[in-house]
Amino acid sequence: MKLYDLLDNAKCFEQIRQIRWPDGVKCPHCASSDITRQGKDDSQPDRQRYSCKECQRRFDDLTLSVFSGHHKPLKVWVSCLHLMSLNLSNQQIARELDLNVSDVQKMTRQLRQSVYDKRPEVVLSGEVECDEVYEVAGHKGHQEAVKKNVEKDEEKD
Helix, strand or coil: CCCHHHHCCHHHHHHHHHCCCCCCCCCCCCCCCEEEEEECCCCCCCECCCECCCCCCCCEECCCCCCCCEEEEEEEHHHHHHHHHHCCCHHHHHHHHHHHHHHHHHHHHHHHHHHHHHCCCCCCCCCCCCCCCCCCCCCCCCCHHHHHHHHHHHHHH
16 A cells, blocks of 8 residues: 555645635636636546636636646645655655656656745844854965965964
């Protein structure tokens, strides 16, 4: 039995809806909340379809998300995220999810890129301290600089 066999696709979609739209479904194109439900997806019956009354565009639970445009069930993606959080290698994830390593590499790259793209901007304020300092330890390829430093040290003595 594989990890994703333990997950319920309906619960995965429900969780995505709650995270994505905590205050109710909004159009991912224009952010309007004036939407209507348009039935379920034929290939994934737990995936809700919508229509926006404002911009007249159709969308579903995954439109314009990291999960959109893929053929793997949502529970496989959620399982992949979970296994990534355990710091497993792509090969271990592929074995657990019964997928090709190359497919898992594409999935994990896309998931990591999505997290990176959505990271908040770092804003420093108040007093900021830095504990580490990097100093060049050698002068490889810069013999003249070494000679000048030795001459300066000899003049001080």
